[in-house]
Amino acid sequence: MRQGLAERTERTVLSLRRMQTRVRRELQSVEVPRDIQTPTTGRHEFKYLIRSERIGSIKALLEAHLELDKYGAHRPRDSYTVRSIYFDSPTFRCYHEKLAGEKNRRKYRLRGYNNGDTPAVFLECKQRRGETYTKRKMRLHEQEIEGLRGRLGLDASIDEPGSVLGQLLLSMDRWQFAPTSLVVYDRIAYVWPGQQDTVRVTFDRNLRAQLCPSIEELYCEDELVPLLYGWTILEVKFNEIVPPFLSRLINAHGLQRQACSKYALSIAQLLGENPTKKQGWNHVNVL
Numbered sequence: 001m002r003q004g005l006a007e008r009t010e011r012t013v014l015s016l017r018r019m020q021t022r023v024r025r026e027l028q029s030v031e032v033p034r035d036i037q038t039p040t041t042g043r044h045e046f047k048y049l050i051r052s053e054r055i056g057s058i059k060a061l062l063e064a065h066l067e068l069d070k071y072g073a074h075r076p077r078d079s080y081t082v083r084s085i086y087f088d089s090p091t092f093r094c095y096h097e098k099l100a101g102e103k104n105r106r107k108y109r110l111r112g113y114n115n116g117d118t119p120a121v122f123l124e125c126k127q128r129r130g131e132t133y134t135k136r137k138m139r140l141h142e143q144e145i146e147g148l149r150g151r152l153g154l155d156a157s158i159d160e161p162g163s164v165l166g167q168l169l170l171s172m173d174r175w176q177f178a179p180t181s182l183v184v185y186d187r188i189a190y191v192w193p194g195q196q197d198t199v200r201v202t203f204d205r206n207l208r209a210q211l212c213p214s215i216e217e218l219y220c221e222d223e224l225v226p227l228l229y230g231w232t233i234l235e236v237k238f239n240e241i242v243p244p245f246l247s248r249l250i251n252a253h254g255l256q257r258q259a260c261s262k263y264a265l266s267i268a269q270l271l272g273e274n275p276t277k278k279q280g281w282n283h284v285n286v287l
Contacts, residue, residue, distance in 0.1 A: 042132025209266035
């Protein structure tokens with residue numbers, strides 16, 4: 001089994017390296033859009049794994065206090081599709097930082113929505129600092145997306161090295177970051193009325209993924225592999241303390257907080273590693 005894992009890992013690493021050397025176009029001098037979201041304080045995130053058939057009963061309790069977010073309110077089944085291409089090194093630096101429980105870490109992802117009918121594509125940096133998370137993101141123009149397809153070094157024309165794009169390009173230059181996993185899921189999201197970012201509760205279901213995607217495959221479903229059969233990831237995000245009604249809901253349903261990184265789960269399953277190294281995955285059949 002170890003030999004098989006080593007062979008799969010080696011093939012994946014070779015695929016990443018071929019991808020990095022396949023196209024060597026330099027990023028031209030372009031106007032880089034400024035970050036559109038830079039929280040000044042971190043946000044807490046609690047995650048729970050629930051059986052998908054329990055979504056209805058939990059939603060009924062949430063709807064007494066929260067409202068559907070604006071992106072899913074008028075869509076079928078109140079949900080929209082989230083598509084993320086995660087960047088990592090050939091040695092899976094971000095993945096192993098997650099498994100090791102590093103309290104200060106970051107990850108980069110290219111994010112789009114639905115089937116391309118929502119044209120905006122964002123580059124995001126999600127960073128953990130201690131027990132809280134911050135997220136910075138910027139909308140990319142087509143020129144920046146083209147540049148990411150073959151970027152091997154930090155272009156001198158990038159005049160905002162502290163931007164999300166500048167930081168990712170630096171990681172590409174320093175650690176050979178490249179598209180490593182495409183993670184897709186369907187999300188139902190609830191927010192505090194009138195305050196999108198104060199309290200946010202999401203149901204992420206139908207999780208699926210693909211290793212070594214190209215940028216062009218952001219909206220492609222052909223190679224995606226299902227990851228959680230019959231399970232949904234429930235996330236509770238808040239700025240300060242959990243609202244009392246959410247604490248009552250969590251206790252009433254006997255929910256147990258646990259680690260549920262979608263990116264780490266995609267790497268663990270698609271590479272064949274045992275995700276039970278991280279407490280909380282041991283009761284879910286993900287192998």
